[in-house]
Amino acid sequence: MLNGSGFLSLFKKISANLLGIGGAQVDTILDESTYRPGDLVTGKVHVLGGEVAQEIDDMDLYVMANYQLDSGYSQSIKIYSHRVLHRFTISPSESRSFPFQFQLPIDTPISLRTCTVWIKTNLDIKYGLDAKDNDQIVVQPHPWIEKMLRVMGQRKFELRIVDSEYAPFLKRRLPFIQEFEFRPDFSCKYIGKLKEIECIFFLEEKGMEILLEIDRKAREVNDWKSSIDVWVRVHLSDLDLQRSEDELANLLDQTIEAQIKR
Template identity: 30%
Template structure:
């Protein structure tokens, strides 16, 4: 879906811009391609530059509770330095390398409730206006998909996903926010944990998998969170069901160190040891259930998968423009 808006700072006779992304499965670390279509206005205009911003809706925790806003996580110029004649139609190709930590927005075609966008800024004769917004859909990397599928096979269920502002201490995180995929526990762990959160921090050499468990309290103890992480390579071939179940056992048993399974891969960022969230903060008798893709699809059909701030994933497609434009209006005020 494309959101167009006339360049208000240039008046009714100004040029318009329409960014169209190529169809296909964009993934973290891949190249995003498309075309920036320009239509000249009532007069000739000098196009100083065409800049693209990758933006995300992010939640932030603070003393007064939670709030959400828009964060720009990449910005680059894709063209400019030419004159656009009155009424002229011109297309400028775009090719953008997505950050490796770009959040995933869908799994097997089902939205997770994450809102990402590509915003185009056109600078004309010194005037600027963020004038076009397109929804950005990101599919998981193969290793991310394999891990999520294994979690589904082991009986974990998808609850929601969101983007949290801040950094996870001790990791190689580069973006100013991280993605949390919240899962209900598999039956064999339900008596020990309330919820599992999964974060992927990918890089060119591999990926960190950060796992956090909201552990249940006992008769004489309060509940608490435990966190651990593991390193995997982009092309690792493993028995992922066995591997991931081992991770979960280690997490639940609170051996919060860089796991023994990490030896099969490598640390993509050169970090090790203990860590935690926030500077701002094989069960042989288990019968595998449906994969995570099936779980997400079922949730989308009946359980309002991906609910964030009252917006379900299906509605995010129609309301992304209103959300971002609302943020821009507040900035202008």
């Protein structure tokens, strides 16, 4: 039979495991808050023991992002996971820190407009309620993407919308893509010829593929054929991407004009 202190100890253990009350707490501290795709993410996971000893099966970090479903609802997805530690016991009130490092995936979406990226820490507590922590990060464009965004601006295209959209038909690693929608401003030479251009950037180890959706305006009234959207794939090697912005802008012009004339 349990005495008073034994019953209290059992109650604390049940509360910590099933309800999380008085259980272990986790707090992840990142060395930086801003990254680019491919950067090394470093930091420490701090674990503080609760009122009872608890067995931890796994400690994992997840890179999380959100994207839009066809229904219009937002969906969160794990785009990368990193195991910090496998199996350990945290004693009551014990404080422990675990360093980590991992590479941010090259296809991590950029933190623009509605797109959010965060690091989720999960402490898998054996027979208990998991402890979690979420830390939002800012993902800046990869230098190659940043360069192409400047090229679009040089040709007087205005970035209007950035969306992460569900696109399993492209059969990429992730079930969504990040789409950049540009519209010609009043000083753009394509005003009156194009409605918009949508760009999707696929980073690769030695270059980048750009998928362009060129939305042409009809050349004549009721000329619906010339207003059909055109999809174009452009592959730029790492050597191509070392070219000047003027040279890349000229390449963009050649691609657009070839579609306008079709």
